[in-house]
Amino acid sequence: MSVTDQHGNIFSIFNDLLKADYGIWLWEPYTEQLYFNSHYLTMLGYSNAEFPYNIATWKALLHPDDANNIVPMQFKIIGSAEYGESFDTRFRMKTKNGDYMWVLSRGFVVCRDEHGKAIRLAGIHIDTDTSEAIVNKLAIQHERMRFALDTARDGLWDWSPATGEVYFSPRYVEMCGYQPEEFPQRVESWIERVHPDDIEATVTKQLEFVNNPEMGDTFECVYRFLAADGSYKWILGRGKVTRRDAEGKAIRIVGLHTDITELRNTQESLAHLINHDTLTGLYSRFYFDEKSRQLKEKHYPLSIIYGDMDGLKLINDNLGHATGDTLLKTAASLILQGTRGSDIVARTGGDEFTLLLLNCSGNAANLILERIQAAIDIYNTTPDVLPVFISFGLVCANENNTSVNKLVSQADKNMMNTKLKNHPENLAIIRAWIEKRLGSEIDIADTRLAQVHSSS
Template identity: 30%
Template sequence: MPRQKNTCETSLISVTQLSDFMNYVPGAMYQYRVTPSGNGVFDFASEGISDIFGCKAEEAMMDQQVVLDAIHPDDLDDVFSVTFQVAKEGGLWDARFRVNHPEYGLIWVQGYSRAESLEDGSVRFHGHFRDVSEEESIKQTAIHYQEQTARNNRLLESIFDHMPAGLWLVKPDGSIPMSNRWFQENYQVDRMQQSVCQEGDRDAFESEETIVREEEITFSDGEVHTVRSVKVPLKDDADRITGLLGIGMDITDYKQIEEALHLEKEMFRTTLMSLGDGVIATDNKGRVTLMNRMAEKLTGFRMDEATGEFFDKVFYIINEHTREKCDSLVYKILKTGENSEMEKDKLLKNKYGKEIPVEDSAAPIRSIDGGVKGAVIVFRDHTVEKERIRQIEYLSFHDQLTDLYNRRFLEEELNRLNTERNFPLSVLILDVNGLKLLNDAFGHAKGDELLRKVAKTIRQQCRADDIIARVGGDEFTIVLPKTDPQEVEIIVERISEGLKQFNVGGLPITASFGFETKFREEEPTEHILRKAEEKMYRQKIADKQKIAYQAVETIMQTFFDSFPNEEEHAERVGLYAEMIGTEMGVDRLRIQELKTAGLVHDIGKVALPLEMMVKADRLSEDEREEIERHPEVGYNILNAVNQYGNLSEIVLAHHEKWDGSGYPKGLKKQEIPLEARIIAVAEAYETMTTKQAYREAMPEEDALAVLQKESGRQFDPEVVAHFLSIREP
């Protein structure tokens, strides 16, 4: 009996010890039996099963469902599949699955068991569950890292191979174990070929420093490209160079763009510096960043002085009239972003205090996104232009010859003065006598002199408030505010007396006057002007012939006083003409006209320059053409007097020739007035037989022979025949 007791005690101790062992083993020990009908039951479960599935051992052994419910639904079928496969085929059951633990959340569980077939056809699994969540996390992290590393490697390989630049590794022996596609395609080298940039490689190996340089390399397209190469030494842990990383970028297009930009910049700079206008640029704060040479000249500031200074200090503008400082265009543009121009009447006060009229315009400098980054101001010295405008404005209201007002200004002033306070308002019109005659006789320069003297006289005799205007070639109009007719007559008398103090070309200066006075605003100003003009013309018509006659006589006397030999020549021509006319039986009245025509036939020479009249050398072609105008000038002078009408026609034609080769009209034979044909013979004979400045006198018989020879060509044969009968014994 004692022996049996000891055996039982030993058995009980062993069972207890085994149970403690199973409960203290990490994880959960279990026996799971699958019946022939396919049902499952936990025959045993250690207390550790609560750490795995969140249920007690007793609950698991009573109902396997509490364990099955804890297994993740997505993994349950796999667990059953492995279980039934091992139950059928035997072997080791090995499964890793997820469990939704009520306390710990989702955990990973690893199960191991070995199947035992029982006599009743059941299969019992003896196994162990353990929590492998930490191990799974490490495993998943490792897998993720490997996958990420693989992706990064593929990305780096893709970047390396598709880089739009060359990448390569160079060993110390010069071989290239690695290079990307760009390098291989453009540098035409295989992976193991020598580097095409050996010089840069050697420098980098020797200096152990990064080398950056631009190289000219012929690419596979046969063209020379500019490449910016970078050689970076690679070192090991012992600081020894193990190779080089080469980076090459084709910058050919960049260099071309850089060159184009440089040329454009230089062209812009050259253009800017050579502009006749001043140019100043500022930043967005209004500080000067650039100015050209003209801007330096006008402002007085050098570029280095002005840079960084505020615009207003360099470009100081004042109002010409108020003398106050003007607001700057720059700050307005920086604020509004809109183009602007400076108002007129502004002066630039430069560094040295000189005031220069300027005109300018300004515009914003914009960035690529449209923001205002500064302003540029273009300006010019307006001095010459302003003076020109002033002159234009002056000339628009003034007569250029006399410096009096013109018709435009007169009309505006008449409208302005047409008010009650200026009545009586008188208008005096003055027309200079003999201007055309003077122009014909002495040239337009003398006519201009006449007009200027008339203008001067009118100014001297009129008041400061009177408006004096030259409204036509020889016509002047004077507007006299607050002037009645009696006062106008006094002014007319003063002007007439003043004109008597002058003469032009020996001719006295006279004028015809007419005036009218306006007493009421209702009277049309045009009516007053018209009545004044009518009165002036009535006086001019009444005096015209008398004045013209006196002028012609004066011109003739002036001509003879200046050239006494011309008077002697004229008298002899008149005498010969009278003789020929008498011989030809011309009536006594025409004989007198012939004699007078002989006296005045060269009156047109009064318009010739003195040097031409006394020239001893042969005349030039231009001088001859000028002299050949004297018949027309003489005609214009004489035609101004009615009683000299016939004489003017004789004078005009006295150089015409019988065969039509004369001047000025080219008349021939009977088309030429008889008196002119007679004068032509008489003048030719007198000229040939008289000593001239350029030759001696011709013997009479020689002169008569010339007349005989030219008879029927230059001269009328009948006139020559009658003259020869007179002169020949």
């Protein structure tokens, strides 16, 4: 992500825009938070750690002669739409070396509350030495950002923990499909709809934040929230304590509630595509390798089963890849019947399967392999079924002193020993099955097995 880790969540929705080589800012007046992408800070010479993310720090960097004009203008726009929804202004900002830089700031109101006050503003920040051509190009990017941000309107909430008074804006209520009468203005309306699995990280943490000033005055959390239609939406919640009492307990907190369901679903879909084989639904080679790199001593004894199918190339060459795909999916299903829920079963090659069995002794792995083979044997007894034959090799390591790659290599060798014994008979059955469908004889060529024969 191109923004800071500290405040990256809010910008993740607009990640493609934030990779830009110009400054982007986003300001939330209610929480007083001000966010920047990395180029904004680079332009002024600051690092992430040197630039606190709040509006007061930003104001302190304005040239005194400009602050008297810029700040009142911006607060007028925040207060009412009658002063406009956008601004285009030039002013000087203090850089890290103490000099002042002239910048062009183009900003706009993303959304307002029901009283007309701006909840969020966003814009771009450009060095005025930038050429006019680039400025014009950035104007187009500015409109793209405005559109993207405009589609992510937020709900406002305002809570007084001491009295129990709470306010949810109409947008907050509408966001999850509720009518005002279905969502009373009380904090329980929120708590009751937080997913049970997220209560600890969200509700409990937020109550601690209320009572403990050492936790700071701002927070962010991502959680699931029950919508009116019974589904759960992913919500990005942010809040800021505006006042604490003498004992440090929060008197008032204001915040924003953003629906990030589409973003979350997109991320999960991409993660699933990366981590799973699209044909069989098993784990991918990438996922297998990642899990292999993460192994710890606590995962041992560790067993690996390596499987290689018989006859896939023969099926593909004579009946087409659609039939070959059916064979692979059937094989994957049969393998899963014999494994434990915790086992990592991956398709690591065209016709190759590798099983990573954590906390599994050699004896336990042998039982798993027996169950898999039994499932395959039972399947193959069905009359006229597409035959499935897989040769397996097993290896076990009791201690973390051998690389997974070496263990897989040994399991592969053990598999080939099994394949040499069973392959001719298996291939003959597959050949007969194919010829029955084609009504003619076919040639058999298995290059890999021929190489093993020649080297043994």
